[in-house]
Amino acid sequence: MSDCIFCKIVEGEIPSVKIYEDDLVLAFMDISPINKGHILVIPKEHHPASSTISEATAGRMFHIGSKTGVALRRALDYDGFNLHLADGACAGQVVMHAHLHVVPRGVEDGFHWNWRHLKYADGEAAETAEKIIAKLKI
Numbered sequence: 001m002s003d004c005i006f007c008k009i010v011e012g013e014i015p016s017v018k019i020y021e022d023d024l025v026l027a028f029m030d031i032s033p034i035n036k037g038h039i040l041v042i043p044k045e046h047h048p049a050s051s052t053i054s055e056a057t058a059g060r061m062f063h064i065g066s067k068t069g070v071a072l073r074r075a076l077d078y079d080g081f082n083l084h085l086a087d088g089a090c091a092g093q094v095v096m097h098a099h100l101h102v103v104p105r106g107v108e109d110g111f112h113w114n115w116r117h118l119k120y121a122d123g124e125a126a127e128t129a130e131k132i133i134a135k136l137k138i
C-alpha cells in the first residue's frame with residue numbers, strides 16, 4: 001500500500017530501528033513507547049485487519065512477539081510484558097496495518113490498562129457464546 005506508514009518501513013522508505021526480520025514479519029521499536037523498549041511486530045504484507053493474515057504469518061507474529069518479550073525481560077530487566085493488538089479504530093487502532101505491540105512491563109512502572117469487569121445475567125454468557133459460534137468461520 002503506497003500510503004501506509006508501516007509498508008514504507010518494510011520497504012525501507014521510512015527509517016526504523018529493527019529488532020528482527022524474516023520472510024514473513026518485521027519487528028521494530030515503537031517510536032512512542034509505553035515503556036522504553038516497546039516493540040511492534042508486523043506482517044510484511046499489508047493487512048488492515050488481523051483476520052486476513054495467514055495462519056503461518058499470524059503464528060510467526062505471536063512467536064516473535066513472545067520471544068522479543070522474553071528478550072526485553074532479560075536485556076532491560078523488566079518483569080513481564082503485554083502482547084496487545086488493536087483491531088479497528090474503536091479498539092484503538094491508529095495505524096491501519098495490523099501490528100502486535102510487545103509492551104515491556106515492570107512491577108512498578110505506573111502503567112495500568114483501563115480494564116473493567118462486567119457481569120453476565122444467568123444464561124447470558126451461553127446465549128452470547130451461541131451467537132458468536134454461529135458466525136465463527138475458521
Ligand code: AMP
Pocket residue numbers: 005014016029030031032033040086092093094095096
Ligand atoms: P495503534 O494505536 O495500535 O495503531 O499503534 C500504532 C503504534 O505505531 C503507536 O504505538 C505509535 O507510536 C507507533 N508508530 C507510529 N509511527 C511509527 C513509526 N514511524 N515508527 C515506529 N512506530 C510508529
Ligand code: ZN
Pocket residue numbers: 001004005006007008045046047096097
Ligand atoms: Zn501497510
